[in-house]
Amino acid sequence: MLTSHLERLGLVCPSCRAYGRPAPRLVRGTMIQIDATPAGEDLIEGVLVCPACMREHPILDGVVVAVANIASWAEHQGDAVLRRHDLSPITESMLGDALGRGGSFDKERHDLSTYGQAHWGDRAERDPLPAAGRMADLVATATATLPAPPAGVWLDAGCSVGRGALELAAAGAELVVGVDLNMAMLRRAEQARRTGVATWPRRRVGQVFDPGRATCDDLPRDRVAFVCADLGVLPFEDASFAGALSLNVLDCVPSPVGHLGELGRVVADAGAVLMSTPYDWATNASAMEQWLGGHSQRGDHRGASEPELRRLLSADFAAGIDTGLTIAAERDDVPWLLTLNARSTMHYRLHLLRLARTPRG
Numbered sequence: 001m002l003t004s005h006l007e008r009l010g011l012v013c014p015s016c017r018a019y020g021r022p023a024p025r026l027v028r029g030t031m032i033q034i035d036a037t038p039a040g041e042d043l044i045e046g047v048l049v050c051p052a053c054m055r056e057h058p059i060l061d062g063v064v065v066a067v068a069n070i071a072s073w074a075e076h077q078g079d080a081v082l083r084r085h086d087l088s089p090i091t092e093s094m095l096g097d098a099l100g101r102g103g104s105f106d107k108e109r110h111d112l113s114t115y116g117q118a119h120w121g122d123r124a125e126r127d128p129l130p131a132a133g134r135m136a137d138l139v140a141t142a143t144a145t146l147p148a149p150p151a152g153v154w155l156d157a158g159c160s161v162g163r164g165a166l167e168l169a170a171a172g173a174e175l176v177v178g179v180d181l182n183m184a185m186l187r188r189a190e191q192a193r194r195t196g197v198a199t200w201p202r203r204r205v206g207q208v209f210d211p212g213r214a215t216c217d218d219l220p221r222d223r224v225a226f227v228c229a230d231l232g233v234l235p236f237e238d239a240s241f242a243g244a245l246s247l248n249v250l251d252c253v254p255s256p257v258g259h260l261g262e263l264g265r266v267v268a269d270a271g272a273v274l275m276s277t278p279y280d281w282a283t284n285a286s287a288m289e290q291w292l293g294g295h296s297q298r299g300d301h302r303g304a305s306e307p308e309l310r311r312l313l314s315a316d317f318a319a320g321i322d323t324g325l326t327i328a329a330e331r332d333d334v335p336w337l338l339t340l341n342a343r344s345t346m347h348y349r350l351h352l353l354r355l356a357r358t359p360r361g
């Protein structure tokens with residue numbers, strides 16, 4: 001995280017926000033590693049502090065961790081933070097076989113493979129995947145719905161391994177902050193930002209993975225930053241962003257309505273939210289009561305999700321939920337491809353929407 005980006009983003013204390021107190025901006029505490037780069041000071045490891053509640057928020061491998069409850073974060077993300085990256089591919093593969101299926105290393109490797117392929121597979125140095133339906137293609141389709149190219153500071157909500165943030169910056173955004181909770185993915189995103197080389201494991205078959213590598217030096221790496229935060233409690237002030245990207249996240253969060261509300265909160269008046277979703281609801285992500293459609297097929301919409309989302313975002317929706325967002329444009333059947341292994345690719349059809357932030361009263 002560049003010092004200039006940290007200052008520009010003005011991160012606020014997520015702990016104060018979560019507990020309903022006024023949330024002050026985080027200030028620099030002890031810095032352990034700072035790299036000097038042509039773009040300025042790059043904060044690699046250190047601490048940010050809340051001047052009100054005094055909670056400490058770490059910077060790890062260049063990623064600012066701004067979560068309300070650091071103990072709960074450590075329980076779920078500690079393994080990824082402590083994972084070593086100095087083992088040879090042979091030793092790592094041998095240990096992967098020994099550890100077998102289902103553990104945290106296995107899950108991390110599978111997820112990194114799936115999202116690494118989706119984000120960087122089209123640029124892979126060896127055996128590149130077709131670009132159609134991968135992340136750069138999806139960002140291009142999403143930004144094409146805007147009346148003008150993106151400008152100002154944007155948020156990439158649920159950024160995963162970071163290609164979307166870089167593509168959004170390449171499309172014109174002045175600065176893009178990618179936010180995710182998954183430290184394994186964020187460390188890869190941050191590595192690509194800092195070095196200009198993206199790496200990821202590519203699953204061939206079973207527990208067999210090949211190293212994936214792609215260069216991204218041609219993308220505007222000096223205009224992206226990555227933050228580990230919960231999309232439900234974003235560490236940003238109201239109206240901080242000119243726009244936000246939320247690709248394939250709506251069905252992955254505990255509260256889809258809460259996610260839309262947070263996006264509406266942080267986007268400035270007349271700003272845009274570019275959102276896509278396959279409505280692939282699952283109870284391990286959100287309880288069924290939280291889904292938009294996907295249940296109650298005896299009702300008016302026969303369980304369909306699209307009319308539920310449209311109802312929620314319509315200006316005259318009378319259920320007391322105001323996300324501050326309305327639909328400005330829609331596209332359906334947008335392809336999204338997730339490659340699981342060398343012989344298997346999941347092909348989703350996305351519902352893509354451009355939402356407009358209604359002016360605050």
Ligand SMILES: C[S@@+](CC[C@H](N)C(=O)[O-])C[C@H]1O[C@@H](n2cnc3c(N)ncnc32)[C@H](O)[C@@H]1O
Nearest residue numbers: 158159160180181182229230231247248252253
């Ligand atoms: C299906 S993936 C989509 C990733 C990326 N936008 C894409 O389209 O390739 C969903 C992402 O949302 C992240 N995510 C899920 N719940 C989150 C939360 N509450 N806060 C932050 N990120 C979250 C996951 O870690 C994951 O990277």
Ligand SMILES: [Zn+2]
Nearest residue numbers: 013016050053
């Ligand atoms: Zn605080």
